[in-house]
Amino acid sequence: MEKIREILKNLEQKKKIKILYACETGSRAWGFPSPDSDYDIRFIYMHERDWYLSLSQRKDTLEFMDGELDITGWDLKKCLTLLKKSNAPLIERFQSPIEYYAVAGFKTDFRNLIGNYYSPTAVFFHHYSLAQKFREELKDKQEVRLKNYFYLIRSLLSCNWIVNDKTVLPMDIEGLMKLIDTGRRIEIRNLIKLKERVDEEYLHTKDRSLDSWVDSLFEVLDGSRENMGVSKADHSALNEFFLKMVNGNADN
Numbered sequence: 001m002e003k004i005r006e007i008l009k010n011l012e013q014k015k016k017i018k019i020l021y022a023c024e025t026g027s028r029a030w031g032f033p034s035p036d037s038d039y040d041i042r043f044i045y046m047h048e049r050d051w052y053l054s055l056s057q058r059k060d061t062l063e064f065m066d067g068e069l070d071i072t073g074w075d076l077k078k079c080l081t082l083l084k085k086s087n088a089p090l091i092e093r094f095q096s097p098i099e100y101y102a103v104a105g106f107k108t109d110f111r112n113l114i115g116n117y118y119s120p121t122a123v124f125f126h127h128y129s130l131a132q133k134f135r136e137e138l139k140d141k142q143e144v145r146l147k148n149y150f151y152l153i154r155s156l157l158s159c160n161w162i163v164n165d166k167t168v169l170p171m172d173i174e175g176l177m178k179l180i181d182t183g184r185r186i187e188i189r190n191l192i193k194l195k196e197r198v199d200e201e202y203l204h205t206k207d208r209s210l211d212s213w214v215d216s217l218f219e220v221l222d223g224s225r226e227n228m229g230v231s232k233a234d235h236s237a238l239n240e241f242f243l244k245m246v247n248g249n250a251d252n
Helices: 002-015 026-030 049-053 076-084 088-093 106-117 120-138 146-164 173-179 182-195 208-222 236-248
Strands: 018-025 039-046 061-066 069-075 099-102 143-145 203-205
Touching: 002 018, 002 039, 002 061, 002 069, 002 099, 018 026, 018 088, 018 106, 026 039, 026 146, 039 076, 039 099, 049 236, 069 076, 076 088, 076 106, 076 236, 088 120, 099 106, 106 236, 120 146, 120 208, 143 146, 146 173, 146 182, 146 203, 146 208, 173 182, 182 208
Parallel strands: 039 069
Antiparallel strands: 018 039, 018 099, 061 069, 143 203
């Protein structure tokens, strides 16, 4: 963790940015890593105020690899634009159980904005499209990469959460499993224990019981995906927050 913080600090100085928040995403934060899983580090940053006053189109992401560290940053303005659309990957970052860095007050303020702009419908269809994608990839295979099997299960559990709860969903699979029966949770936990011991390329023979559950959950979701709620908030709170941040970071 200290190495990650050091890399982020060096990145701040090199790129002349201010990192506001950094966390882990991917399988380590979702709760089903393999021994050889990468670290998927995601951060939000901002520039000094005058950087945003240019008429030219400017790059609003930073991406690089450092060994097993996959590091990606999004500019604050990009994040606020995505939040207006209730972007699921962005929202999920603020539910991460593994936090590397946060400017005082930023995470709380951003989570309050999430509460105003959260659209259960948008987040549902993000996860539902992923579930359909992984189901299609795995449907004709008797042996599947356990990693992709978990991607399918987590996407379905996310959809199930929204259908039944509509609040901002947990990021980790253990939290998402609160809404399913105890027996199914035990099955999935056993798979998690297996994944902790095998590498990313491990092929797992499909479990008929879990496959049947996946099919039945798709049927439930197909019949329950209407009228889940959308955010009708305008840009005003996002604009106000953006101006507060950039004016507070003005080059004096």
